[in-house]
Amino acid sequence: MPKKILLVSFCVACAVLAATLAIVFILSSRESGKIAEREYPLTENSPSAASATENEPVPTASSTVAPSENTEINILFAGDLMLDRGVEYYVNKLAAGDFKFPFEKAAEYLNSFDAVITNLEGPVSDKGVLSGSIYSFRMSPSVLAVFPYANIKAVNVANNHAWDYGRDAFEDTLARLKENNIGYFGGGKSENEAYSPYIFEKNGIKIAILGFTEFLESVRANGNEAGIAFSSPEKMEAAIKAAKQKTNIVIAQFHFGEEYRETPVERQVNIARAAIDAGADIVIGHHPHVVETSEEYKGKMIFYSLGNFVFDQGFSKETMSPGLLEVGITANGIEKAVLRQTSLTKYFELLPPEK
Numbered sequence: 438m439p440k441k442i443l444l445v446s447f448c449v450a451c452a453v454l455a456a457t458l459a460i461v462f463i464l465s466s467r468e469s470g471k472i473a474e475r476e477y478p479l480t481e482n483s484p485s486a487a488s489a490t491e492n493e494p495v496p497t498a499s500s501t502v503a504p505s506e507n508t509e510i511n512i513l514f515a516g517d518l519m520l521d522r523g524v525e526y527y528v529n530k531l532a533a534g535d536f537k538f539p540f541e542k543a544a545e546y547l548n549s550f551d552a553v554i555t556n557l558e559g560p561v562s563d564k565g566v567l568s569g570s571i572y573s574f575r576m577s578p579s580v581l582a583v584f585p586y587a588n589i590k591a592v593n594v595a596n597n598h599a600w601d602y603g604r605d606a607f608e609d610t611l612a613r614l615k616e617n618n619i620g621y622f623g624g625g626k627s628e629n630e631a632y633s634p635y636i637f638e639k640n641g642i643k644i645a646i647l648g649f650t651e652f653l654e655s656v657r658a659n660g661n662e663a664g665i666a667f668s669s670p671e672k673m674e675a676a677i678k679a680a681k682q683k684t685n686i687v688i689a690q691f692h693f694g695e696e697y698r699e700t701p702v703e704r705q706v707n708i709a710r711a712a713i714d715a716g717a718d719i720v721i722g723h724h725p726h727v728v729e730t731s732e733e734y735k736g737k738m739i740f741y742s743l744g745n746f747v748f749d750q751g752f753s754k755e756t757m758s759p760g761l762l763e764v765g766i767t768a769n770g771i772e773k774a775v776l777r778q779t780s781l782t783k784y785f786e787l788l789p790p791e792k
């Protein structure tokens with residue numbers, strides 16, 4: 438075959454291939470409904486998929502579900518919030534004890550959402566006695582006054598630090614949150630309350646947010662006894678199903694996994710997928726203190742760990758790089774979920790993510 442014809446045939450073949458790929462892409466985008474576009478990767482230190490369970494879909498480095506211009510509710514989900522220890526030290530040293538300090542640089546960004554929801558990693562109280570290890574936290578009651586400034590409207594209390602200062606501090610924390618009009622989920626004054634969702638409502642759309650922890654089984658809420666929502670499969674599934682009866686959208690949060698891992702362990706994958714199977718519309722995790730990979734399962738997103746929100750772990754870039762999950766919701770469901778990574782300054786001030 439003469440060279441010219443060979444070249445032309447090659448180009449035609451390329452064009453046909455390109456057109457086919459484009460059609461396949463368009464069709465597959467349509468097929469998955471809301472999922473029309475993805476953004477990769479989110480993290481600089483793109484986690485490897487090597488540790489993903491065999492024969493399981495490989496979690497993606499980061500994901501975006503359907504960018505929609507007109508979402509009616511926009512909520513920002515953040516990871517672990519801990520304003521004791523090093524954070525408090527700089528608040529006292531550099532801001533005369535004003536807890537607005539860690540949020541000041543990102544305040545405008547945080548307030549551009551309908552709500553910010555985070556994991557409260559420890560009690561907020563002046564009661565109780567140290568009952569954990571040297572890694573026990575208790576935040577000053579004065580932190581709650583700045584939650585509205587940071588647009589924090591509700592917090593998860595299902596985590597391994599909830600009981601750092603015992604029952605008195607835990608119960609006092611719930612009472613103080615209530616007094617300050619901050620919602621909470623993942624724990625309660627009774628078993629019923631612990632497994633009931635925090636409901637966020639706007640424009641007639643109701644969102645139910647549940648929290649569970651795989652830690653502290655010994656202090657799970659029981660009958661009329663206060664405690665945390667432990668992530669036993671039966672309780673978790675029942676709570677999600679009950680929430681689904683009441684609301685359009687159910688968001689399930691889990692405090693799970695292993696610290697400083699950038700990929701989920703098999704246990705996390707099983708729990709998160711079971712939550713989707715039970716009816717959760719999205720799963721959001723925390724505890725590892727670093728951002729973990731995410732994946733799409735049955736058309737729903739699972740973000741295994743958002744890392745820290747504000748925390749004093751200055752020893753690594755990963756622990757100083759909060760993952761902020763922007764979730765856009767309409768009456769039809771979750772239209773958008775974009776994970777952005779930002780950073781904390783050396784004084785543990787949150788910086789807004791770059792646009």
Ligand SMILES: [Zn+2]
Pocket residue numbers: 558596597598692723724725
């Ligand atoms: Zn934790």
